[in-house]
Amino acid sequence: MRCGWRGRCPPTKSDQSDKSDKSVVLTDTIVALSTPPGAGALAVVRLSGPEAVAITQALFSKKNLAAQPGHTLHYGTLRDPESGLVLDEVVAALYRAPRSYTREDVVEISGHGSDFIVRQVLGALLRQGARLAEAGEFTKRAFLNGALDLAQAEAVADLIAADSALSHQVALNQLRGGFSDELRDLRAQLIKFAALLELELDFGEEDVEFADRTGLTRLLTEVQGVVSGLLRSFELGNVIKNGITTVIAGRPNAGKSTLLNALLREERAIVSAIPGTTRDFIEDEVSIDGLRFRFVDTAGLRDNPADEVEAIGVQRTRQRIGQAALLLYLFDLTTMMPAEVQADLAEFTAAHPKLPVLLVGNKQDAATPEQLSAFMQLNAQNPAFLAISAGQRLGLEELQEALLTQVRGAGLATSGTATIVTNVRHARALETAAEHLAAVQQGLATGRGTELLAADLRHALGALGEITGDISTDDLLTSIFTQFCIGK
Amino acid sequence: MRCGWRGRCPPTKSDQSDKSDKSVVLTDTIVALSTPPGAGALAVVRLSGPEAVAITQALFSKKNLAAQPGHTLHYGTLRDPESGLVLDEVVAALYRAPRSYTREDVVEISGHGSDFIVRQVLGALLRQGARLAEAGEFTKRAFLNGALDLAQAEAVADLIAADSALSHQVALNQLRGGFSDELRDLRAQLIKFAALLELELDFGEEDVEFADRTGLTRLLTEVQGVVSGLLRSFELGNVIKNGITTVIAGRPNAGKSTLLNALLREERAIVSAIPGTTRDFIEDEVSIDGLRFRFVDTAGLRDNPADEVEAIGVQRTRQRIGQAALLLYLFDLTTMMPAEVQADLAEFTAAHPKLPVLLVGNKQDAATPEQLSAFMQLNAQNPAFLAISAGQRLGLEELQEALLTQVRGAGLATSGTATIVTNVRHARALETAAEHLAAVQQGLATGRGTELLAADLRHALGALGEITGDISTDDLLTSIFTQFCIGK
Numbered sequence: 001m002r003c004g005w006r007g008r009c010p011p012t013k014s015d016q017s018d019k020s021d022k023s024v025v026l027t028d029t030i031v032a033l034s035t036p037p038g039a040g041a042l043a044v045v046r047l048s049g050p051e052a053v054a055i056t057q058a059l060f061s062k063k064n065l066a067a068q069p070g071h072t073l074h075y076g077t078l079r080d081p082e083s084g085l086v087l088d089e090v091v092a093a094l095y096r097a098p099r100s101y102t103r104e105d106v107v108e109i110s111g112h113g114s115d116f117i118v119r120q121v122l123g124a125l126l127r128q129g130a131r132l133a134e135a136g137e138f139t140k141r142a143f144l145n146g147a148l149d150l151a152q153a154e155a156v157a158d159l160i161a162a163d164s165a166l167s168h169q170v171a172l173n174q175l176r177g178g179f180s181d182e183l184r185d186l187r188a189q190l191i192k193f194a195a196l197l198e199l200e201l202d203f204g205e206e207d208v209e210f211a212d213r214t215g216l217t218r219l220l221t222e223v224q225g226v227v228s229g230l231l232r233s234f235e236l237g238n239v240i241k242n243g244i245t246t247v248i249a250g251r252p253n254a255g256k257s258t259l260l261n262a263l264l265r266e267e268r269a270i271v272s273a274i275p276g277t278t279r280d281f282i283e284d285e286v287s288i289d290g291l292r293f294r295f296v297d298t299a300g301l302r303d304n305p306a307d308e309v310e311a312i313g314v315q316r317t318r319q320r321i322g323q324a325a326l327l328l329y330l331f332d333l334t335t336m337m338p339a340e341v342q343a344d345l346a347e348f349t350a351a352h353p354k355l356p357v358l359l360v361g362n363k364q365d366a367a368t369p370e371q372l373s374a375f376m377q378l379n380a381q382n383p384a385f386l387a388i389s390a391g392q393r394l395g396l397e398e399l400q401e402a403l404l405t406q407v408r409g410a411g412l413a414t415s416g417t418a419t420i421v422t423n424v425r426h427a428r429a430l431e432t433a434a435e436h437l438a439a440v441q442q443g444l445a446t447g448r449g450t451e452l453l454a455a456d457l458r459h460a461l462g463a464l465g466e467i468t469g470d471i472s473t474d475d476l477l478t479s480i481f482t483q484f485c486i487g488k
Numbered sequence: 489m490r491c492g493w494r495g496r497c498p499p500t501k502s503d504q505s506d507k508s509d510k511s512v513v514l515t516d517t518i519v520a521l522s523t524p525p526g527a528g529a530l531a532v533v534r535l536s537g538p539e540a541v542a543i544t545q546a547l548f549s550k551k552n553l554a555a556q557p558g559h560t561l562h563y564g565t566l567r568d569p570e571s572g573l574v575l576d577e578v579v580a581a582l583y584r585a586p587r588s589y590t591r592e593d594v595v596e597i598s599g600h601g602s603d604f605i606v607r608q609v610l611g612a613l614l615r616q617g618a619r620l621a622e623a624g625e626f627t628k629r630a631f632l633n634g635a636l637d638l639a640q641a642e643a644v645a646d647l648i649a650a651d652s653a654l655s656h657q658v659a660l661n662q663l664r665g666g667f668s669d670e671l672r673d674l675r676a677q678l679i680k681f682a683a684l685l686e687l688e689l690d691f692g693e694e695d696v697e698f699a700d701r702t703g704l705t706r707l708l709t710e711v712q713g714v715v716s717g718l719l720r721s722f723e724l725g726n727v728i729k730n731g732i733t734t735v736i737a738g739r740p741n742a743g744k745s746t747l748l749n750a751l752l753r754e755e756r757a758i759v760s761a762i763p764g765t766t767r768d769f770i771e772d773e774v775s776i777d778g779l780r781f782r783f784v785d786t787a788g789l790r791d792n793p794a795d796e797v798e799a800i801g802v803q804r805t806r807q808r809i810g811q812a813a814l815l816l817y818l819f820d821l822t823t824m825m826p827a828e829v830q831a832d833l834a835e836f837t838a839a840h841p842k843l844p845v846l847l848v849g850n851k852q853d854a855a856t857p858e859q860l861s862a863f864m865q866l867n868a869q870n871p872a873f874l875a876i877s878a879g880q881r882l883g884l885e886e887l888q889e890a891l892l893t894q895v896r897g898a899g900l901a902t903s904g905t906a907t908i909v910t911n912v913r914h915a916r917a918l919e920t921a922a923e924h925l926a927a928v929q930q931g932l933a934t935g936r937g938t939e940l941l942a943a944d945l946r947h948a949l950g951a952l953g954e955i956t957g958d959i960s961t962d963d964l965l966t967s968i969f970t971q972f973c974i975g976k
Contacts, residue, residue: 088647115651175577
C-alpha cells in the first residue's frame with residue numbers, strides 16, 4: 001500500500017484485519033510543537049485526536065471550526081479562556097479524520113515563532129484537556145491507524161535526519177513504501193504456500209499435498225535472492241546513513257591537515273566541525289556527489305608518543321582506523337622513497353587486510369619528474385597512486401573521483417533508486433528470515449515433514465512481517481485462514 | 489484600521505490614497521524558510537507574489553493548484569523538475585490575494601523538518617524563478633500592500649522576541665492596532681484643522697479664518713495630553729521590553745549570590761545565564777508576575793581591589809548601578825549594626841539619588857530577636873526593611889511582592905491593557921510631534937501668522953504619521969525591516 005506522508009488512502013479492509021489484535025482505541029487528544037524550537041517567523045502547534053477541533057475551539061475566536069470542512073485554513077485569534085488574555089493571531093489548518101497524517105482529526109495552529117508564545121499556547125491547550133504528545137506519537141498513531149506501515153513510520157525519522165542526497169533518497173523511497181512493497185509481494189506469495197501447508201496438516205491423516213513443492217522451491221529461491229540482496233544493501237545503507245569513514249594517514253608533514261582543509265573547502269556550507277576528543281584527532285564531514293565522507297585526520301600517528309596523553313591519542317587513532325571504511329595514505333612526493341611508501345603500506349595492509357587503500361602522493365607541484373616517475377613504478381604491485389598538491393589545490397577533483405570509485409568498487413554506492421536497508425532492526429529481521437527460509441529450502445530438499453516446513457515458513461513470515469509491522473506470529477494463522485475462507 | 493496578523497481586511501480607499509506616493513509594483517515572487525532552522529517534525533517554506541502558485545506547481549504533483557480556491561490545504565509530492573528526483577511529501581497551504589498575510593498570493597509548503605530537505609526545496613523553487621526573501625520582506629510586503637501599518641509591522645518582530653507575559657501583551661496589543669488606533673483618530677482631527685489652515689493661506693489676502701482657533705486650542709491640548717502620556721509610557725515600555733535591571737549590592741558575605749540563586753530557582757525554566765565579562769560580575773534574568781527582572785550580582789563591590797583586573801570589575805559594577813532601575817541592598821542581620829547599614833545606604837543615595845532602594849536583611853533564621861528589633865527602628869527614617877533567609881528560602885515570596893510594589897510605585901508597571909510605547913523610533917517621533925504641537929499651541933496664544941502655524945502643524949503630523957508609516961521613506965523601511973528574521 002502506497003500511502004504518503006500525510007496518508008490519503010482510506011483505511012482498507014486488509015489493514016484493519018491485519019492489525020485488529022493491536023488496535024488501540026485512542027480516545028485522548030495529543031498536542032506538541034511540531035516545528036523546531038527557537039525564534040522564527042512561524043511556529044506550528046499540532047493537535048491530533050477526537051477532541052482536536054473542540055480543544056482548539058475553546059481558545060479560537062472568529063469562527064466555528066466544528067462547522068468547517070477538512071483541508072481548510074482559518075484565520076483567528078487565540079485567547080486563553082481562563083485569563084481572557086489574547087495569546088496570538090494564528091491560522092488553524094483543519095484536517096478531518098481519516099484524511100490526515102494520523103487519520104484522526106488534526107489541527108495545526110500556525111502562529112508567531114516565539115518560544116514564549118508557544119509555551120503559552122501549549123499551556124492553554126493542555127488546560128483544555130489535550131495531553132502533551134510523546135516522542136514520535138503522531139507517527140505512532142499514523143501507524144496504529146494504518147496510514148503508514150512500520151517501515152514507513154521508521155523512514156519518517158530517517159528522512160528528518162537525512163543530511164546527504166543519498167540518505168535522503170533512501171529514506172524517501174522507504175517512506176513512499178518502496179521497501180514495504182518489495183517485501184509485501186513476496187510475503188503474500190509465501191503466505192499462500194504457508195496456508196496450503198497448514199491445510200495439509202489439517203488433512204494430515206490422508207497424506208495429501210496441497211502445496212506444490214516445485215513451485216515452493218522456486219518461490220523460496222526467489223525470496224532468498226531478494227532477502228540476501230536486501231541484506232547486502234545494509235552495508236551500503238549503513239554507509240549512506242552514517243557516512244564513509246575515511247582515515248587520512250601518513251607520516252608527519254605529509255600534508256594531511258592541508259588536504260583535510262582542502263577537501264572541506266569544497267563544500268564548506270555543509271561541513272560540520274567535530275572537535276576531536278584528543279588534541280591529535282580531527283574529524284570532519286563533506287558530501288561528495290551525494291555521498292557523505294567522514295574524514296579522520298590522524299596527525300601524529302607515526303610519532304613516538306612524547307607523553308601518556310599523546311600515547312592515548314595514537315591508540316585511539318589506531319582504533320579509528322580499525323572502524324574505517326577506507327584508508328587514504330598520503331605521502332610527500334619530494335621526501336619519501338618508494339621503498340618507504342611500500343613499507344608503510346605493507347604495515348597497514350598487515351594490520352587491516354580488508355581495508356581498501358587509496359595511495360596519494362602530495363606536493364606534486366614541488367616534485368621533480370624523476371621523483372614522480374620513481375613512484376609510477378609502484379603501480380605494478382600496488383594500488384595506482386594519485387599525485388596531488390593539497391596546498392595548491394591541484395588534483396583534488398581527481399582525488400574525489402578516486403574516492404567515489406573506491407567506494408563504488410567496494411559495492412558501497414548505488415544509483416539511489418534501488419531499495420536499500422538502512423535500519424538495524426530490519427537487517428536483523430531479514431537475517432532471521434534468511435535463516436528460516438534456508439531451513440525450509442533444506443527441508444524440502446531432504447523431504448522433511450510438512451509440520452517442520454510449516455513451522456520454519458511461519459518463522460520466516462513472522463520475521464518479514466515484523467519489518468512492516470503487518471503481523472505478529474500469533475495472528476499468522478488467523479490471517480491466512482480468513483483469506484482462504486475454507487469454512488473451518 | 490484593525491488588521492490582524494494575517495490581515496483579512498480588504499484594501500481600503502484611504503489606505504491606497506495615503507500610500508499612493510510610495511506604492512511599489514511587486515512583480516517578483518519571494519521565498520524563504522519561515523520556521524526556525526533545525527531538525528523537527530515540520531518545516532514551512534513560504535512563497536509570496538504573483539507567481540507563488542505557478543512556481544509551486546512546477547514542483548508539485550497530484551493536483552492542479554491553480555484550480556483550487558484560497559484557504560485550502562493540498563497534499564502532494566514535491567519533485568525537482570530538472571532532476572526528476574522526489575524532494576519530499578508535503579502539504580501546500582494556499583492563500584489567494586488579497587486574503588493573505590502579504591495580500592499577495594501565498595503558498596506555505598509544509599514538509600519534513602530537515603535542513604537538507606529545506607535546502608533542496610528552496611534550491612528547486614529558486615531555479616523556477618522565485619527570489620530568496622530578504623529579512624522581514626514578507627511583513628514589508630504586508631505593509632506596502634496595506635495589510636499592516638508600520639507600528640503593527642514592527643510589533644511582529646517584538647512579538648517574536650517577546651519573552652515575558654507583559655512584553656508579549658504589549659507587542660500583541662500593538663500588532664492588533666491598539667497603538668495605531670489611538671494615534672490615527674487624533675491625527676485625523678489634526679489633519680482637518682491643518683486643511684483649514686492651508687485653506688486660509690489660499691485666501692490669504694482676504695484675512696478670513698476658516699479654522700476655529702478655540703476648537704484648535706482644545707484639540708491641541710487633547711493631543712498633547714495623549715502624546716505626553718505615550719511618551720511617559722516609554723520608560724515603562726522599555727522596562728517591559730528589556731527587563732528591570734535590579735542591582736543586588738551589599739558587603740561581602742551578605743549572601744548576595746545565595747539570594748540570586750534562590751530567586752532564579754523560582755522559575756528556572758526561563759532563566760538565561762549570561763556570564764559576566766569580569767569575574768566579579770554575574771547577571772541573570774527571572775520573570776516575576778510577567779515582569780522581567782534582570783538581577784545583577786555585585787559581589788566584590790566594597791572590597792579594596794587587590795589588582796588592576798579587580799579594580800576594573802568594581803568600576804564596571806558601579807557603572808551597572810548607574811544604569812539600574814532598582815537597588816536591592818542586602819545586609820547580614822547577624823553581623824551588621826543598624827548604623828553601618830544607614831551609612832551604606834547614605835552612600836548609595838548620595839551617588840544615585842533617584843534610584844529606588846529595597847532594603848533586605850538576610851540570615852533571618854540565625855538572627856536574635858534583639859538583632860531583628862534593632863533594625864525595626866530603622867524603618868522610621870528609611871525604606872521599610874524586609875527580613876529573609878536566602879539560604880533557607882524564607883521570605884522570598886514577600887521579597888518578590890516587594891520588588892513588584894517598588895516597580896509599580898515607580899510607575900513601572902501596568903495592567904497590561906493600556907497602550908505602551910516600547911520602540912525607540914516611536915518615542916523619538918512622539919518627542920518631535922510634542923515639540924511642534926507646543927510651538928503651534930504657543931503660536932496660537934501669541935497670535936502668530938497662519939503660515940507658521942500651518943508649518944508646525946505639518947511637522948507634527950509628519951512625525952505622528954511616521955509612527956504608523958502613513959508617511960515613510962525607503963531608508964526608514966529598510967532600517968526597520970532588516971531587523972527582522974528572514975521568512976517573516
